[in-house]
Amino acid sequence: MSKEFEIAREFEVDATPEQVWEAITSGTGGWLWPMEFEPRQGGAGPFGSTLTNWDPPHRLTSLVEDVEGISQQTLNQIDETIEPREDGRRSWMRYVHSGIFVEDWDNQYDGADKHTDFYLHTLREYLTHFAGRPVAFSTFDGPGASVTSDAFAAVGRALGLSDDTAEGARVQAQGPDGQVLDAVVDYRNPYFIGLRTDNALIRFFGRNHWGAPVGISVHDFAADADAKRNETAWQGWLNGVFSA
Known part of the structure; x- marks a missing residue:
């Protein structure tokens, strides 16, 4: 209705x-x-x-x-x-x-x-x-397996975050291809995670809570930023979280 x-x-x-x-x-x-x-x-x-x-x-x-x-x-x-x-x-x-x-x-x-x-x-x-800086933007969803009730918790673990890693914490997050990201957790609750590096905002969406796949958006402000490269790398990372 x-x-x-x-x-x-x-x-x-x-x-x-x-x-x-x-x-x-x-x-x-x-x-x-x-x-x-x-x-x-x-x-x-x-x-x-x-x-x-x-x-x-x-x-x-x-x-x-x-x-x-x-x-x-x-x-x-x-x-x-x-x-x-x-x-x-x-x-x-x-x-x-x-x-x-x-x-x-x-x-x-x-x-x-x-x-x-x-x-x-x-x-x-x-x-x-980052106001006014040129940006390379990419966004994409996880595989079908990322709609389960515990899917977003798996994303947090794959990033290397513990259950008590809170907003404001500086972390060494585990990114694509073994990359370690020196980042601040600028947002975190059971539904979303925000990471801020010196050159990017990386956003993780627990849309499994509403019956949709987990998603990621990357706002990359680095001088050599490449939206397609980011999408390929992070999509592979996200698929890997749910490949087991």
């Missing part, structure tokens, strides 16, 4: 409104995924949306009535408001995701709600550590 939903968050970040606006509209894949915006009110936005508000660097609203490729959702709106704080070098942001889910409402809402926190955390990490 269809039912409306709303997910709202407010936060502050050490970035100017112009930097926040650039991050959410440039579509480079620096914090989320590559997206295209037609820069005007009434212009085209991601996933077939229409930009009902385009007021840089203050407000952006995108609305789509039939979400492409997502049968569980027939209305989707993202509304983002940005205001300066203090002397203009810090910003406050309100993010509201609303719409209608038509199938499996509780599961869809829970997944969207928890993903929102992780995505917006990644936005703040990007603005704090």
Whole structure:
């Protein structure tokens, strides 16, 4: 049965409104995924949306009535408001995701709600550590075996994280092809893991909790970054976690 939903968050970040606006509209894949915006009110936005508000660097609203490729959702709106704080070098942001889910409402809402926190955390990490740097972005899913209830715990173990490795810990994570990553665990709960290195944000998604495969996104800011190379390496790593 269809039912409306709303997910709202407010936060502050050490970035100017112009930097926040650039991050959410440039579509480079620096914090989320590559997206295209037609820069005007009434212009085209991601996933077939229409930009009902385009007021840089203050407000952006995108609305789509039939979400492409997502049968569980027939209305989707993202509304983002940005205001300066203090002397203009810090910003406050309100993010509201609303719409209608038509199938499996509780599961869809829970997944969207928890993903929102992780995505917006990644936005703040990007603005704090990598804003404006060129990025190579890749994202992919694990094999079918990664949908089991304990799949995401296996990902944490494969990275070399113990059950009590908490946010803020500096770790030597076990990456592809025996590579050891000097990283900070910038986010961790039973559903997501975020690693930040000097040149990358690597995000692990425990979507098995919502009946989908585990996923990885790599935001690589190194000068020699190669999105396809990252995808091949990390996809092989992820497949190997579930090959036994």
